[in-house]
Amino acid sequence: MPSNIALNPRSPIASMFKKRSSQSMSVMASAASYLSAVSQADARARAHGGTPTSTPALSLSSSVTASSEDTVLNESDDNADGLALPLNPPTSEQVFDTLHSEFGHCANENFRYTSAHPAGAEVKPFEEKEPPYYILLTTYLSYLILICLGHMRDFLGKRFNPKFYRHLLPYDGHAPLNSDFDSFYTRRLKARIDDCFGHPITGVPGRTIALLDRTSPDHNLTQVLTGTKTRALNISSYNYLGFAQARGGCADVVEEGMRRYGVSTCGARLExxxxxxxxxxxxxxxxxxxxxxxxxxxxxxxxxxxxxxxxxxxxxxxxxxxxxxxxxxxxxxxxxxxxxxxxxxxxxxxxxxxxxxxxxxxxxxxxxxxxxxxxxxxxxxxxxxxxxxxxxxxxxxxxxxxxxxxxxxxxxxxxxxxxxxxxxxxxxxxxxxxxxxxxxxxxxxxxxxxxxxxxxxxxxxxxxxxxxxxxxxxxxxxxxxxxxxxxxxxxxxGPVSVPRPRAPSLLPSWMQLPPNMADGSQGRARLRRLAFNSRYLSRGLEKLGFITYGHSDSPIVPLLLFNPGKMAVFARMMRTRATPIVIVVVAYPATPLVTSRVRFCLSAAHTKEDIDIVLRACDEIGDVLDLKHLEGERWPLQRIFDNAVELVNMQE
Structure with a gap:
């Protein structure tokens, strides 16, 4: 087990996500001012050491606000302080129409892949990968201990502290509100790890997400908001193509549609x-x-x-x-x-x-x-x-x-x-x-x-x-x-094999998309980015020795934890790292009893460096929690980072 694992939330490793200040910024009035901001951010990045890897997240969208916690300059300042950005930076003449926190900027065309089944290749059947027997044995034992202790607590609690069990006992002539047996799992397992579910958020669930920090004074019976926020890497949303954005071409079309039709279903009604x-x-x-x-x-x-x-x-x-x-x-x-x-x-x-x-x-x-x-x-x-x-x-x-x-x-x-x-x-x-x-x-x-x-x-x-x-x-x-x-x-x-009308005839005449959206180039780029990210994370986890399920082209990558006690520890360790990572953990009854898992949900909004961060976190936590049980060749972490393109293009 490595001795230098960053388990402390205040680890000295530079964090890519920091709480934003409330500084305001005036709207940039011209392209020259945009490029000037690019140069200034570039100079700040060089002053911190190393070659900058991308331009800051600038926006030509009409929806840029004059004062926001996601303002352009605040974000570029964070970038200079360690926000992971892509390799092979675009030129300073390029201006992005999205914020880097919502959709990661990656100009490296090598980090792309086309999602398609090889022609003539056989579709392989789904095969579950089995862990060692001691993992299954300890998993069943953990459930047995949980059940025994839970029933003991219920037996004593109903007699010595009945007010906390009122919903399970007859009261004032009424039958119990809940069934003791049916609610046992919820009370004795889920309640222990409720801090891993339903975390309140604010803002756009894009590449990153803003968590509303909370604490519990009564062992997860209630959750109390602390009033602070934490920006975290979001690997938990079904935002596959990254279209969950507050700025950009789609947002501008939505705004124009609201001006024309309003926000209710009453606008432009027909029969x-x-x-x-x-x-x-x-x-x-x-x-x-x-x-x-x-x-x-x-x-x-x-x-x-x-x-x-x-x-x-x-x-x-x-x-x-x-x-x-x-x-x-x-x-x-x-x-x-x-x-x-x-x-x-x-x-x-x-x-x-x-x-x-x-x-x-x-x-x-x-x-x-x-x-x-x-x-x-x-x-x-x-x-x-x-x-x-x-x-x-x-x-x-x-x-x-x-x-x-x-x-x-x-x-x-x-x-x-x-x-x-x-x-x-x-x-x-x-x-x-x-x-x-x-x-x-x-x-x-x-x-x-x-x-x-x-x-x-x-x-x-x-x-x-x-x-x-x-x-x-x-x-x-x-x-x-x-x-x-x-x-x-x-x-x-569209595919020539299926006759279909041209898209412009299907869109309202007033709907004017930006050129890179109208010609489909942005959509194709997002699809290829998503395919690369999906294969990279799936195959990277396998090379580290983790048992995963699913197809390598799937944007959903389940990593098997097996033991229910490891779900909460894994989620908390990911969330409290120097670079916080938000994930989804799933257990029975959504999955079979012994196959508790974490589901990583990839997006085109993620960069290759974001996947590197997830792989590094999994590698460190996997050693602590004994999660690496896959047989076969294993690669060291740095080899995976350096050979990402080879790993993605490798045929199964």
Whole structure:
């Protein structure tokens, strides 16, 4: 175990995140003043030693404010004091339209990768990597000790301190408010590590995030805000393409949309509660995913839970992956259809089940099923695994079922054009009957969509509960969706195999995107940055000896902790480093009992140096907590840093 591990929050290692002062700055009036600020920041950086690696985060956006804690000069001052910036700096003539704290500036074209499945290569099945037996044994023992001590505390507490157990005991003629057994896990495990969940934040959840510091005087029963903030590296948000920005082209389009339509759903209404913006957004979504038509919803969870009951009912069969999202499970329950599950991403299990259900028919009567619907996810958010779409489409041709693909996490994050798993595998999206996705991840907005052929979508408009009972999307959200999606597509940019209209005809005439967004160059750059970051972190962790799950192209990288006690320690040690890092830890019941994990969520907003910081932190903490159990060749940390491009481009 190394002896110089930085465990103290006041470690002498230079921090890249510091509390900002409240200095104000006047708005720069000309390009010359911008370049002058660049030169001054460059001189300050050189005075601190070393060659500067990037220009400061300057913005030509109309949304720059005159006084803000995220002002340009304050940020460039932080950069000079050690904020990690990219290699191969851009020239001083280049001016960025984003803040470095929101979207990291990286001009090195070597730190790019195209997300695509190699043509003709076999899709490898998902394989769980097993830890040593002593890890599993100690994990089970820890749960056993927790359960024994928890029941002992409950037994004594109910008799000697009943006021703290009032919600579990009959009171004043009423039954207990909560079940003792059902709430046991929440009270005895989650309550101990509540400081690792639901941390309040402020500002934009971009490359960095501002945490509202808090403390607990009563062992996490209550949390008290201290009034201070901490800027931390954000590896916990589904901001895959970095469009969660307060400044830039998308933000300017949203502002202009609010001036024209307001902020409520009442603006520019047409019949049926639908506005011209909704029609334009649905046409743009259909164009983007390569389907005939699309239907948008104001909530991603509600998209699944209200559309699935409109697709299937009694006499129908839903075949679902065992790790499908809760919204899918909820929608299937509402539908009244029969449901069968197959092992996660296991195509042999799926085919065996298909043969059984088709040969046996409906229960009791053995009549043929009215409809068989197979539901899978494009990218599974807890495992980081991708659906084996080529094999599923082969089974679809053979057994004649309908296919529903939930692309909540894969749309905008996978494929050379960002169009999800069909794009990643170079498959015509119209071979899939129903494509569902959300705008809450890659597009930095809210809501979801369902797409398919026009007759199907028209039917869903009438039968889906979301269209009848849910509220409409607000104009600002629609503007964000359209601007970010158009930025990924470019003007008329799309696969030639799928006929599609040109993008300008789908956008309002007043919506003028910056040139690098309109031509799609910014979207392509973000996709390639995300792909590089995903592969670099995943493969870097493996070379350090950690057990990870998922595909190397997945922006979700689960690192296995196994023991539940290590979750809290890992999260706290990451958050209290000299460079604070915000992560997500997950345990039962969201995962199997013995596979507690931390999920790293990568973004195009992260730079290569940000990933280096995460790898260094994991390396040090992994030694302390005994987390390195993967068999195979291991690389020293510096070798990983120096050979990042080679590591990313290495074929599996």
């Amino acid at each position: 049926g509660g639908t506005s011209e913006l909704h029609l334009a957004a649905e046409a743009l979504v259909a164009n983007f995913v390569g389907q005939e038509d699309a239907l948008i919803s104001s909530m991603g969870f509600a998209t699944n839970s209200t559309i699935i009951p409109a697709l299937v009912g009694k006499g129908c069969l839903v075949i679902s992956d065992e790790l499908n999202h809760a919204s899918i499970r909820f929608g299937v329950r509402l539908s009244g259809a029969n449901v069968r599950m197959f092992k996660h991403n296991n195509m042999e299990s799926l085919e065996t089940l298909l043969r059984e259900v088709i040969s046996q028919g409906q229960p009791k009567t053995h009549r043929p099923w009215k409809k068989i619907l197979v539901i899978v996810e494009g990218l599974y958010s807890m495992e980081g695994t991708m659906v084996n779409l080529p094999v599923i489409l082969e089974l679809k041709k053979k057994y004649k079922f309908y296919l529903f693909v939930d692309e909540a996490h894969s749309i905008g994050a996978l494929g050379p054009h960002g169009r999800g798993v069909a794009d990643y595998y170079n498959i015509n999206p119209r071979d899939i009957d129903i494509l569902m996705g959300t705008f809450t991840k890659s597009f930095g907005a809210a809501g979801g969509y369902i797409s398919g052929n026009k007759s199907l979508i028209d039917r869903m408009r009438l039968r889906g509960h979301g269209g009848t009972y849910a509220e409409s999307m607000t104009p600002p959200v629609l503007m964000q969706v359209m601007a970010s999606m158009a930025s990924i597509m470019g003007v008329g940019n």
